[in-house]
Amino acid sequence: MLKDITIGQYFPGTSIVHKLDPRVKIIIVALFIASLFFVTNFIPYIFIVAFIGGVISIAKLPVKFIIKGLKPLMFIILITFAINLFMTKGEVLVELGPLVITKEGLRQSVFMALRLVFLITGTSLLTLTTSPIALTDGIERLLSPFSRIGLPSHELAMMMTIALRFIPTLLEETDKIMKAQMARGADFESGNILSRAKNLVPLLVPLFINAFRRADELATAMEARCYRGGDGRTRLNELKFVGRDYAVLTGMTIFFAAIISTRYIW
């Protein structure tokens, strides 16, 4: 069950998508998200799909893997779909007792569900093709201009690195503790919501204790290696824009600007 969560996972590769400067990828994803919200029509979705498909094929990502990443969010997508389907007013198509499906509702629900699917796949393309370290490096560099006005960009990036680093560890640990308690007859799968919540105590208490212990150990280990925050810290691999970064950034900016402009043209 827990192994199905692929959000934030990195899929190693050597494609041009993998090699792009993380800052370029972050900016593209930001543009991608923005343009998704500007689109009001189905036709620009063709380009969005082409973009996602293009990145997937260039980066040689397995499609199965991406579909698997959608599964845990299927519930949210379905709820969005259902609410839009039944709650939009307009020309009535079908009436099922109190539930009314309208033409506008049908259009709206498909549109919103697709928007969510694109949002999830598009953003997961970033994490799938960018290692967590490169990702936080990129965020740190993008935020660094704001450090003049007091934004602790290095600290934020470090916190993100650590959080990302510990997601798999904590998932593994959850799995282990769950099994250990199941070996002692604990039941996490049946009962009503109240007893289920109560049954989580044997899982959550050790999980929190271990998480705090790990945090403490990590802090000690960082201090032992003289970590003292971002001031005056240099790095081994400086990020540097090369020709392809400029080219991709320019191309993509034009592409998404065009998609955004469709809102005003149609």
Added chain:
Amino acid sequence: MIIELKDVDYIYNPGTPFEKKALDKINLQVEEGEFIGLIGHTGSGKSTLVQHLNGLMKPTKGSIIIDGEDLSSKDTKMKSVRQKVGLVFQYPEHQLFEETIYKDIAFGPKNLGLSDEEVDKRVRDAMELVGLEFEELKERSPFELSGGQKRRVAIAGVIAMKPKVLILDEPTAGLDPKGRDDILDEIRKIYDKENITIILVSHSMEDIARLVNRIFVMHKGKVALDGPTREVFSKTDELEEMGLGVPQITKFMKAFKGRGNKVKDDVLTIEEAKEEILNYLRSKKDA
């Protein structure tokens, strides 16, 4: 026969680039009352194997029969299987969660739906078996204890379920030499007193040599060797090829014999070696 595995396969992440065959056609039979050592290199499939024995993991292929019950059958109640096969994970002290030691040990028996008196009796018995003072410790928090003591509480939590088979996954990992010896002595005591089947997973050949009477060696998802302790440890070369070894003293005796001394080289413990060398020296003197 208490445990029987027939052609058991297990594959992690089938159909993805991360696919990995962790168990490959495992066939095993364990009789009641055996004390088995399970050894193997890291990643050889030991932990995967032991989790199959109480139904925490389901085989991709093959069948597992525990005390006459087929684990893949729908009629088999997992709760009864987990009562029969008690599994103590690595670093079991990381699963403690209750406010008091008593409550933590009672967690398993309570899940079995036993009466309060029976639970109380089992907690007392379990604490005694692992060498914890009942009156002194029952109301204390398990988190105040030392590492070795915490581990005892966790082991007691499994023993209190009165399993027919007790599986311990590296019960001495991370303990100091004294803590190790104590835990191993207690495991021996549990074996002698309770008359149960024990499977001990360990990286220490010395511990294995001292305690068990049969060894399974796992290598790359397969059972590479299966036999009585002495027989398995006589295959030094094969074991070393798998990145494992034999007890230091067995190695020493082999080398000693290799220098032309007429001694037996299938000894397992220092006591045995001492006896053998003394006998040898005496016979030499007499000659």
